[in-house]
Amino acid sequence: MSELEKDYSDFMGWMSNNTNVFIFMGGFTFTILTLLVINLPNPNTIIAQLILLFITIMFDLLLYLILLVGVESLQFCKNIPSFGKRLQFCSTLSNVVLVLWGFLVPSVFLLWNMINLAIISTIIWIVFIIINNFTIRKQNIQYRKITEIKGDIE
Secondary structure, eight states, rough: OOTTTTTHHHHHHOOOOOOHHHHHHHHHHHHHHHHHHHSOOTTTTTTHHHHHHHHHHHHHHHHHHHHHHHHHHGGOOOOOOOOOHHHHHHHHHHHHHHHHTTTTHHHHHHHHHHHHHHHHHHHHHHHHHHIIIIIIIIIHHHHHHHHHHHHOOO
8 A cells, every 4th residue: 555545444444333333223223113012001102102203213313324324434445346237236226125124114103003103204214215315325326426437547
């Protein structure tokens, strides 16, 4: 490595560790949410639904952070492959899976006949999808284009 190149391997390790923590917390949050819905004696009370809504928002934020750290870490990678058809398919498939994963929480609420909470959590998740499109997805596409142009120049 030349003196002009910066070594970001420690920072990448730190980002990877944070991503693992967010993934663990997301799984824990989803588990707590489902256990509360199943085990609460009356999950239809206002206080129970407010707590479930708070947990839902935390779950959505954790999913957003996982995606954000993943895209942010791309800028510290030296060699990124071109965004060919296979990589585009993989990226599209992972985006579809993540969008569907976010709709699991409203589905759990629907199973337990918490219609209002399901509607509110669906709206919140759709807002997160829109925010994701304008922040993470567009940033990922822009960064991919920059690396492809840089690769063409070199």
